[in-house]
Every structure is written in C-alpha cells, then in structure tokens.
Amino acid sequence: MSRERVTDEVEITKLIYIKEKDFMSTILKTKDLTKKYGSKVVVDNLNIEIKEGEIFGLLGPNGAGKSTTMNMICDIVKPTLGSVEFMGKDFKKNRKELLALLGYIPQDLAIHGNLKAWENVELFTSLYGIKGATLKERIDEALEYVGLSEKRNDYAKTFSGGMKRRLNIACAIGHHPKLLIFDEPTVGIDPQSRNFILEKIKESNKNGATVIYTSHYMEEVEAICTRIAIMDNGKIIATGTSEELKKMVVEDTSSITLEEVFLTLTGKKLRDY
Numbered sequence: 001m002s003r004e005r006v007t008d009e010v011e012i013t014k015l016i017y018i019k020e021k022d023f024m025s026t027i028l029k030t031k032d033l034t035k036k037y038g039s040k041v042v043v044d045n046l047n048i049e050i051k052e053g054e055i056f057g058l059l060g061p062n063g064a065g066k067s068t069t070m071n072m073i074c075d076i077v078k079p080t081l082g083s084v085e086f087m088g089k090d091f092k093k094n095r096k097e098l099l100a101l102l103g104y105i106p107q108d109l110a111i112h113g114n115l116k117a118w119e120n121v122e123l124f125t126s127l128y129g130i131k132g133a134t135l136k137e138r139i140d141e142a143l144e145y146v147g148l149s150e151k152r153n154d155y156a157k158t159f160s161g162g163m164k165r166r167l168n169i170a171c172a173i174g175h176h177p178k179l180l181i182f183d184e185p186t187v188g189i190d191p192q193s194r195n196f197i198l199e200k201i202k203e204s205n206k207n208g209a210t211v212i213y214t215s216h217y218m219e220e221v222e223a224i225c226t227r228i229a230i231m232d233n234g235k236i237i238a239t240g241t242s243e244e245l246k247k248m249v250v251e252d253t254s255s256i257t258l259e260e261v262f263l264t265l266t267g268k269k270l271r272d273y
C-alpha cells in the first residue's frame with residue numbers, strides 16, 4: 001500500500017472519529033488516579049476517559065508520569081488513591097477477567113533472552129490459558145504479525161533492538177486483547193522497525209482494537225492518534241485532537257506544529273530526570 005493511501009486512511013479514520021466521538025462507548029476510565037512516592041506526587045488525580053476504537057495518545061516529557069499511569073492501569077503499580085474502570089467494571093475487583101482483555105507492551109522489555117522467539121510468545125500467551133492447537137496458531141499468527149516468522153527459532157538475546165521491540169509486541173497480542181497499551185515502543189530503534197510498529201498499531205486499530213499510545217515523540221503521536229492528552233508533572237494539562245490542541249494556542253492553526261503547542265503548554269524548562 002502506498003504511503004499516500006495509508007496517510008489518507010488515517011485522516012479518514014480521524015475524521016470519522018471526530019464526527020462520532022460523542023456516541024462512542026467508554027472502554028477505560030481512570031478516577032482520581034494518584035501515585036505518590038514518599039512526598040513526591042508523580043501522578044496527580046488523573047481522570048481520563050478512553051472511547052472504544054480510539055488511538056489515544058499520552059504525550060509527555062520524560063518523568064511526566066506516563067509509565068506510572070500505564071502501570072497503574074494494568075495493576076502492576078498500586079495506586080495511592082483512585083481507581084480504574086475497564087469495560088464498565090472495576091479493574092481491581094475483576095482483575096483476572098479484565099487482564100485477559102488487555103495487551104500491555106511495557107517500556108522496559110519483558111522478553112527472555114535465553115528463550116527462542118516462539119518460546120517467548122508461548123510463555124506469555126499460555127499465561128492466558130490458551131493451549132494446544134490454538135496456542136500453536138496464536139504463536140504463528142503473532143510472530144507473522146510482527147515480521148519475525150523466519151526468526152522464530154532464534155534466541156531473543158541475538159536480536160537487534162528493533163527485533164526485541166517487535167517480539168515484545170508479539171508476546172502481548174497472542175491472546176487477542178481488546179485494548180492495547182504501548183509504552184514508548186519506538187525508543188532507540190531503527191527507522192524501519194519504527195515505521196513497521198506504527199503501521200501495525202494502525203492495522204490493529206482498524207481490526208477493532210482500542211489503543212493507548214504513550215510517547216514523547218510528537219510527530220508519531222500526531223500521525224497515528226485520534227485524540228491526544230498532554231501530560232506534565234503528573235497532570236493532564238490538555239486533551240483533544242491535534243487540531244483542538246492547536247486551537248488552544250492559536251486561532252490560525254495552519255502554521256503551528258504540535259511541538260510548538262506542547263512547548264507552549266508545558267514550558268521550555270529543561271527536564272533532567
């Protein structure tokens with residue numbers, strides 16, 4: 001498929017999304033989600049609502065609290081306060097059922113170097129109770145999806161950064177989740193793997209998955225996300241489509257980039273974490 005066609009399709013998807021967003025059902029909601037480490041508040045009273053079918057971008061500088069938020073959504077980090085509702089149910093009270101509908105691709109790779117590619121996918125997919133012939137099919141499907149079929153028998157430790165990232169994704173999709181959460185999946189990888197991952201995210205979304213995409217790369221977020229929340233110092237400071245965010249800063253949005261919007265809203269102070 002040509003680049004232009006892919007871009008056109010994303011634009012059409014965004015337009016349909018903007019038109020229909022008020023009618024879409026909520027898939028995930030955080031209520032006053034807060035995390036403190038000692039006296040430091042790293043996620044501060046977060047209330048976000050994600051609609052089914054969105055590619056929701058969480059954009060923020062390093063240390064903004066993005067990974068902590070994702071870890072709380074997936075119940076890996078316990079919130080100091082607040083709760084998460086997923087598919088209309090309290091996450092904590094329905095943890096087992098809801099975890100099976102979630103695919104989490106963490107920022108820190110969760111693969112095992114001393115296992116072959118297919119064994120990594122098997123390990124994670126089987127955690128969801130998938131067995132026998134279905135498990136075998138799902139392993140093949142997930143490896144095919146991330147372009148690693150031919151490397152299935154290679155040990156993960158021999159993989160490049162981009163291949164490891166792609167294997168990390170394969171491990172999180174074998175159970176066919178409804179909601180996919182990507183935490184900075186393109187940091188430190190080659191442009192081809194980066195482009196491949198972004199195309200796959202759009203494809204998963206087209207096939208029905210809702211996506212949360214966390215990044216500090218504005219151009220990526222702008223290219224693939226239907227809606228964007230800007231996070232800084234543990235707080236969401238603005239939410240909207242890229243056009244809506246630009247309108248918060250200037251009347252005529254034709255010449256402003258999302259980066260300028262971001263710097264205007266978050267300030268230009270250096271972040272050294």
Ligand SMILES: Nc1ncnc2c1ncn2[C@@H]1O[C@H](COP(=O)(O)OP(=O)(O)O)[C@@H](O)[C@H]1O
Nearest residue numbers: 037042060061062063064065066067068069273
């Ligand atoms: N386990 C922890 N103990 C203390 N501070 C932490 C811990 N995890 C994260 N932090 C701090 O919380 C802040 C937010 O971190 P993080 O959620 O990783 O941000 P982001 O993903 O946006 O870069 C940072 O200042 C980080 O140092």
Ligand SMILES: [Mg+2]
Nearest residue numbers: 066067107184
């Ligand atoms: Mg992070």
